[in-house]
Amino acid sequence: MTLPLARNIRLPLMNLLRLKGLPILQQLHIEERLLRTSLDNWCIINDGTDALTTVMGISGKPLELLELEFVIQDEIPVIRRFTGGGTVIVDQGTIFVTFICNKDVIPTVQPYPRPIMNWSSLLYKEIFEGIGDFHLRENGTFMKLQDACYQLALDYVFGDRKFGGNAQSITKNRWIHHTSFLWNYDVKSMAYLKLPLRAPTYRSVCSLFSYLSFVFLFLYITCID
């Protein structure tokens, strides 16, 4: 990203950590340690991980999320990370990008999921300019339950197709937002994941053409969350 473009985005001063092929478990250990013990802001980029690995959110249940018979049979590592969100299967073709920030470093961003993603989307919009119709997309319908109004999950999409999974953790004074971008992937890997119990509504309205043409990519991506 060029400096003139960067000036248009309120970016905090960050330490940049560039990695290649670091095992995802080590990456997560580093991230949690920096989140909880560092006072600096960090951007971590890991170009691929060393081996095919499934990574669940903090409350993930293997029985619900994974095809355990295949996972065990093929000895696929399973990690439960410290952030929320769904399950992702990562490998050498995944690009990981992480931001760790002090909560007050960006004055316009409250330390909650939606404001953080609104900010990060501005950065990625600059990065992906000219590549595709990048934007944030609501994951699901806006529901009202007993008069309570809920915010919805946001995904990074090109058009109406999700291309990465993201998750966050928020402490008293800091937050982390990390994303796994499916730069390249092996469609066979989706066999290790079960379809999530809660399906996003945009899945049901996909055109038949889109479904047939992108069935594996679409199902794989929606399994991330």
Next chain:
Amino acid sequence: MALRMWASSTANALRISRSTNNSQLSLTRCFSSVLDGLKYATSHEWVKHEGDVATIGITDHAQDHLGELVFVELPEIGATITKGGPFGAVESVKATSDVNSPISGEVVEVNSSLSDSPGSINTSPYAEGWMIKLKPSSPTELNSLMNPAEYTKFCEDEDAAH
């Protein structure tokens, strides 16, 4: 977010209220509500001190900003909690958030129903959604917390600043 702030300010100005089982609610359900009789922390937790027990949870403002909660992590009974330190975490869609204790003390009870119904915090943050009960070790710590009016203004200022 701007519409929410305008609506919240308007509701405050007009003293809009609705009849609920809890008559102490001062705002409509879709705006962040603040309960009388509680004390509040800047990290958006509430405390209800009754005798030698203090009940703690997160505020309506917090649950509203976090979104639907899908998982709650609570401490063990007997754990020692320090004022301002985390005692648990909640998971909303895609995000985990630490929950910090407004006061110090020993955990004497946790709301075990939240393991099956984390959404109780969303639908009833001040009643069914309570999280832990502490035996306060320094009751004077309550004096440094905000009263309902102060917390309401704090939330409005915080939302307006972003």
